[in-house]
Amino acid sequence: xxxxxxxxxxxxxxxxxxxxxxxxxxxxxxxxxxxxxxxxxxxxxxxxxxxxxxxxxxxxxxxxxxxxxxxxxxxxxxxxxxxxxxxxxxxxxxxxxxxxxxxxxxxxxxxxxxxxxxxxxxxxxxxxxxxxxxxxxxxxxxxxxxxxxxxxxxxxxxxxxxxxxxxxxxxxxxxxxxxxxxxxxxxxxxxxxxxxxxxxxxxxxxxxxxxxxxxxxxxxxxxxxxxxxxxxxxxxxxxxxxxxxxxxxxxxxxxxxxxxxxxxxxxxxxxxxxxxxxxxxxxxxxxxxxxxxxxxxxxxxxxxxxxxxxxxxxxxxxxxxxxxxxxxxxxxxxxxxxxxxxxxxxxxxxxxxxxxxxxxxxxxxxxxxxxxxxxxxxxxxxxxxxxxxxxxxxx
Numbered sequence: 173x174x175x176x177x178x179x180x181x182x183x184x185x186x187x188x189x190x191x192x193x194x195x196x197x198x199x200x201x202x203x204x205x206x207x208x209x210x211x212x213x214x215x216x217x218x219x220x221x222x223x224x225x226x227x228x229x230x231x232x233x234x235x236x237x238x239x240x241x242x243x244x245x246x247x248x249x250x251x252x253x254x255x256x257x258x259x260x261x262x263x264x265x266x267x268x269x270x271x272x273x274x275x276x277x278x279x280x281x282x283x284x285x286x287x288x289x290x291x292x293x294x295x296x297x298x299x300x301x302x303x304x305x306x307x308x309x310x311x312x313x314x315x316x317x318x319x320x321x322x323x324x325x326x327x328x329x330x331x332x333x334x335x336x337x338x339x340x341x342x343x344x345x346x347x348x349x350x351x352x353x354x355x356x357x358x359x360x361x362x363x364x365x366x367x368x369x370x371x372x373x374x375x376x377x378x379x380x381x382x383x384x385x386x387x388x389x390x391x392x393x394x395x396x397x398x399x400x401x402x403x404x405x406x407x408x409x410x411x412x413x414x415x416x417x418x419x420x421x422x423x424x425x426x427x428x429x430x431x432x433x434x435x436x437x438x439x440x441x442x443x444x445x446x447x448x449x450x451x452x453x454x455x456x457x458x459x460x461x462x463x464x465x466x467x468x469x470x471x472x473x474x475x476x477x478x479x480x481x482x483x484x485x486x487x488x489x490x491x492x493x494x495x496x497x498x499x500x501x502x503x504x505x506x507x508x509x510x511x512x513x514x515x516x517x518x519x520x521x522x523x524x525x526x527x528x529x530x531x532x533x534x535x536x537x538x539x540x541x542x543x544x545x546x547x548x549x550x551x552x553x554x555x556x557x558x559x560x561x562x563x564x565x566x567x
Contacts, residue, residue, distance in 0.1 A: 177206045178205065179258030179262070185227055185395065188375070193207075204510065206265065207231050208240050210242050210244075211247060212548045212550070213248045213551065215248065215251070215475070216474060219551040222406060225502075229565055230396075230399045232502050238503045238511075238514075242261060244484070244544050245437075246261075248484065249489055253490075253492060256340070256344045257495065259271065260494055264518060265514060266517030267510060270353045271354055271355070272356075274338070283339050283342055284354075286323075286339055288346065290343045297323075312469075338356060341354065342354055369387070369390045374390070378390075383411065386407070414481075421456065421481060426448075437475075437484045443463070447463065460473045460477070483543065496537035498518050498523065499523040499526075499541075502565030503566055525563070526541070544559065545560075
């Protein structure tokens with residue numbers, strides 16, 4: 173049996189995600205599909221709009237056979253670490269032959285060529301990239317300019333969110349010498365960051381906005397019926413936000429001081445001093461606005477804030493580590509045989525029961541799992557969902 177893995181946030185799950193799942197199975201001809209999914213915090217640095225247990229159910233109801241958690245050290249990080257962790261986890265699971273992901277490009281040809289360049293890092297490229305970064309350009313933009321200037325890539329290919337992640341997936345596969353076969357699936361419907369509602373294939377950003385504004389008919393049109401039934405039980409609840417942790421964040425900034433902040437992942441190039449100087453912020457949004465610049469994008473700043481809250485340090489993420497474990501969140505009843513296959517073939521410890529299986533982890537893996545448990549508790553303190561109270565989801 174062949175399996176295809178996809179990396180996702182499902183924040184929240186919508187019709188576009190169902191399309192990706194269906195296309196991944198069709199294009200690869202695989203017998204089953206697994207999802208490596210972000211847990212409580214996502215790549216934007218924000219807590220997920222719905223908890224990971226609800227999002228796991230949504231995935232299993234709509235074509236996923238097994239859902240594995242992407243450790244928070246990867247899930248809350250920039251594209252390179254997010255993609256590396258996703259590829260690592262899919263490969264280390266040992267049951268997948270393919271990895272599929274969404275792209276805006278019509279083919280993977282240019283992205284694969286760029287991945288070859290980035291995995292080798294020619295001297296001319298490194299010099300040009302360093303020069304633009306030195307001029308205050310953000311790293312993603314500097315890399316885009318350097319690739320286009322030196323290697324004559326088409327305009328606009330590297331500034332689209334799905335292409336950026338696809339490039340990082342392909343780079344990770346090449347750098348690891350992974351046996352995974354990559355499959356790109358062209359995105360349909362709204363753009364990734366488009367907050368305007370555009371019918372059944374609206375973006376996750378648009379669905380989040382509709383939920384926040386109470387526009388539930390829009391939500392109903394944009395998500396599968398089975399998922400809407402899950403969501404509607406939570407309509408009216410206050411949406412999780414970094415603003416929820418404003419006082420805790422201020423306390424941590426003042427306690428850590430610049431020398432402690434400098435060790436936190438995504439805090440670079442003197443950002444620790446700017447954060448400390450702005451510790452009297454009235455809102456997290458206000459802090460982000462005060463810090464934002466060409467060099468420090470809003471996403472980078474929110475990730476840095478999340479990492480302060482979650483105590484994720486540079487040493488936890490760089491150099492890019494191996495997958496510490498394979499933590500299963502849920503499985504379809506008809507696919508329960510995958511659990512046995514996973515236990516037999518996985519190249520990292522398999523966690524199904526957190527309390528029981530955590531005892532087998534070594535020091536570093538246990539430390540990462542503790543950060544995962546803390547992130548779940550931080551996001552879900554009010555509804556009391558935790559990694560200890562929620563068992564394996566079987567649908």
